[in-house]
Amino acid sequence: MQLTQIxxxxxxxxxxFSFLTPALGQTNAPNKADEVxxxxxxxxxxxxxxxxxxxxxxxxxHALEPWAAxxxxxxxxxxxSDSEIQQFLTQYAGTYAEDRLRNDWLLQMGRQRDWADFxxxxxxxxxxxxxxxxxxxxxxxxxxxxxxxxxELKRLWYAFRDTEDGCTYTAEKLYELKKxxxxxxxxxxxxAMDNNRPRAAQLALNIESVELxxxxxxxxxxxxxxxxxxxxxxxxxxxxxxxxALIRIANTDPDKAAQLLEKKWGLxxxxxxxxxxxxxxxxxxxxxxxxxxxxxxxKVSRNQDLNDDLLIWKxxxxxxSGDWKAVISAVDAMDSAKQDPTWxxxxxxxxxxxxxxxxxxxxxxxxAALQSIASVKGFYEQLALEELGQxxxxxxxxxxxxxxxxxxxxQNAGLQRALTALSLGLRSEGNREWNYSTNLHTPGGMSxxxxxxxADLACSKQVWDRCINTSDRTKTQIDFDQxxxxxxxxxxxxxxxxxxxxxxxxxxxxxxxxRFITDAKSVVGxxxxxxxxxxTAKWTAKKIGMTNFQPxxxxxxxxxxxxxxxxxxxxxxxxxxxxxxxxxxxxxxxxRSRNWRKGPVLEAAIWAENIPFNETRDYVKxxxxxxxxxxxxxxxxxxSLKARLGTVGPRNAQAPAxxxxxx
Numbered sequence: 247m248q249l250t251q252i253x254x255x256x257x258x259x260x261x262x263f264s265f266l267t268p269a270l271g272q273t274n275a276p277n278k279a280d281e282v283x284x285x286x287x288x289x290x291x292x293x294x295x296x297x298x299x300x301x302x303x304x305x306x307x308h309a310l311e312p313w314a315a316x317x318x319x320x321x322x323x324x325x326x327s328d329s330e331i332q333q334f335l336t337q338y339a340g341t342y343a344e345d346r347l348r349n350d351w352l353l354q355m356g357r358q359r360d361w362a363d364f365x366x367x368x369x370x371x372x373x374x375x376x377x378x379x380x381x382x383x384x385x386x387x388x389x390x391x392x393x394x395x396x397x398e399l400k401r402l403w404y405a406f407r408d409t410e411d412g413c414t415y416t417a418e419k420l421y422e423l424k425k426x427x428x429x430x431x432x433x434x435x436x437x438a439m440d441n442n443r444p445r446a447a448q449l450a451l452n453i454e455s456v457e458l459x460x461x462x463x464x465x466x467x468x469x470x471x472x473x474x475x476x477x478x479x480x481x482x483x484x485x486x487x488x489x490x491a492l493i494r495i496a497n498t499d500p501d502k503a504a505q506l507l508e509k510k511w512g513l514x515x516x517x518x519x520x521x522x523x524x525x526x527x528x529x530x531x532x533x534x535x536x537x538x539x540x541x542x543x544x545k546v547s548r549n550q551d552l553n554d555d556l557l558i559w560k561x562x563x564x565x566x567s568g569d570w571k572a573v574i575s576a577v578d579a580m581d582s583a584k585q586d587p588t589w590x591x592x593x594x595x596x597x598x599x600x601x602x603x604x605x606x607x608x609x610x611x612x613x614a615a616l617q618s619i620a621s622v623k624g625f626y627e628q629l630a631l632e633e634l635g636q637x638x639x640x641x642x643x644x645x646x647x648x649x650x651x652x653x654x655x656x657q658n659a660g661l662q663r664a665l666t667a668l669s670l671g672l673r674s675e676g677n678r679e680w681n682y683s684t685n686l687h688t689p690g691g692m693s694x695x696x697x698x699x700x701a702d703l704a705c706s707k708q709v710w711d712r713c714i715n716t717s718d719r720t721k722t723q724i725d726f727d728q729x730x731x732x733x734x735x736x737x738x739x740x741x742x743x744x745x746x747x748x749x750x751x752x753x754x755x756x757x758x759x760x761r762f763i764t765d766a767k768s769v770v771g772x773x774x775x776x777x778x779x780x781x782t783a784k785w786t787a788k789k790i791g792m793t794n795f796q797p798x799x800x801x802x803x804x805x806x807x808x809x810x811x812x813x814x815x816x817x818x819x820x821x822x823x824x825x826x827x828x829x830x831x832x833x834x835x836x837x838r839s840r841n842w843r844k845g846p847v848l849e850a851a852i853w854a855e856n857i858p859f860n861e862t863r864d865y866v867k868x869x870x871x872x873x874x875x876x877x878x879x880x881x882x883x884x885x886s887l888k889a890r891l892g893t894v895g896p897r898n899a900q901a902p903a904x905x906x907x908x909x
């Protein structure tokens with residue numbers, strides 16, 4: 247087969263593909279009112295107060311007037327009077343801009359310790375999705391005395407990777423009230439050190455002692471030097487500082503940290519500290535795919551001493567080693583994570599592996615757990631279906647939307663503002679306005695029928711990302727036409743067939759890469775439907791015989807599909823047709839995928855779960871899940887995710903040499 251076939255009919259039947267209909271997004275140029283909004287958006291990004299003030303009167307009456315007013319007031323919020331802020335909140339009541347400004351104002355009041363006004367305004371905060379605002383709220387008299395406040399604060403505080411004021415302030419108050427203790431502070435410092443955030447560790451330890459905070463900074467800079475200067479760790483503080491140093495060393499060299507712990511420091515630590523450090527070492531070894539990761543985790547004597555993140559990595563290492571009993575015990579010790587379909591599935595698999603008899607209670611429990619998550623919704627839900635002996639098929643389409651339901655979506659002011667913003671290229675603003683309208687404007691968000699109607703509106707305007715994301719939120723009424731749209735269907739099917747590539751795999755990848763936004767561009771420069779990097783596009787164009795390719799052409803949908811599918815085919819061939827390996831290579835690069843396949847031969851689901859990069863791990867699972875659902879749509883036949891996954895292991899010695907030229 248010649249890859250140049252991908253260019254067949256490239257110039258024929260050129261499809262006009264935009265994320266908006268002509269009425270919304272195909273005008274030649276913005277009108278004067280739109281230009282005012284765009285100019286104000288640029289002025290807001292530049293913090294140009296004078297320009298914003300001058301342009302605001304010209305935005306009056308525009309659909310995005312609430313945004314214009316928000317930009318103008320936001321840049322001078324610290325100088326605005328309370329009456330001016332309240333006037334804005336009244337004038338734009340019920341809009342995203344109103345609650346967005348309230349969010350910003352609450353943060354400002356928290357930082358200024360204006361608790362009287364904060365307490366009055368906080369109950370009106372509808373979005374209630376800002377963790378720092380919630381932390382400030384926990385410090386108010388109404389909440390700080392509640393028994394559940396300390397647990398909520400720790401959950402929020404530990405989730406912050408970087409420094410912030412709200413949770414740190416509330417932690418300090420709770421510590422003074424003896425509602426959290428020294429170990430809670432040290433655990434925050436441990437997490438910060440593991441995440442390479444020395445300032446966050448310092449702020450946590452400052453609550454107990456400023457000197458301890460200073461020590462955290464020194465340990466981060468040179469942990470070995472700190473340990474070399476200490477012969478013993480007798481006091482609680484000295485032990486915990488040693489823990490921070492060992493965590494820091496484990497980040498770069500888990501085996502070295504293990505040696506230090508075994509030869510000296512482990513004898514001086516408490517049982518809880520001992521278990522935490524071994525788990526940290528195991529986590530770092532697991533992320534490096536070391537064979538000894540599971541053995542490090544096995545030195546943990548009490549799973550209850552670990553947090554969910556460490557237990558998750560312990561479970562992954564156990565999966566990689568085939569230790570099903572360890573999988574079960576680690577999942578059982580998880581807190582909130584055990585409700586994730588990921589760990590429900592793997593615990594059930596562990597129970598089935600350990601109890602082959604159909605009459606044993608544990609086996610019945612496992613089957614019930616699989617039944618509780620089995621659906622076409624996602625990766626582990628699909629695997630649960632297959633574990634129960636069911637194939638993956640496209641569900642029956644929900645009852646058709648009524649004209650009234652469609653009309654309600656069309657008349658929704660927030661959705662219309664979102665579409666207007668998107669039509670002007672204000673994608674961030676449009677997405678936030680849309681998500682607020684569907685998810686947060688009313689408690690619990692829209693009903694399933696309302697979500698289907700909103701998704702239908704987005705689909706009709708070819709705003710595919712909002713169509714997909716909105717429809718994805720329904721739990722019982724699943725519309726595959728909305729969740730898995732197929733823009734450019736003729737083009738994708740034809741080009742995939744020409745190079746013998748599964749079109750469902752192409753669609754599964756595009757859905758995850760760009761959500762069918764033709765002008766999508768990532769922070770690293772990947773562009774277009776299939777998110778191709780400039781250098782990769784240039785290299786691939788030559789390989790497939792595309793002459794006179796210019797970088798700006800990568801956002802042309804036909805050229806992007808031609809180059810993207812051509813590259814994907816080359817990657818797939820280089821990885822022996824393995825969809826999981828090729829997907830990982832497409833996202834993280836072929837060299838990483840080659841390294842990750844080294845080691846034992848594994849179920850691809852276990853291999854994917856052990857991918858060290860969070861983004862790539864999520865990407866591979868979603869691409870393969872998408873692919874299976876697209877295949878069910880395209881073929882109309884039952885499908886198997888497991889068959890697409892197969893196994894992953896070292897390259898076959900008889901296989902052709904690796905294509906090391908592959909970017």
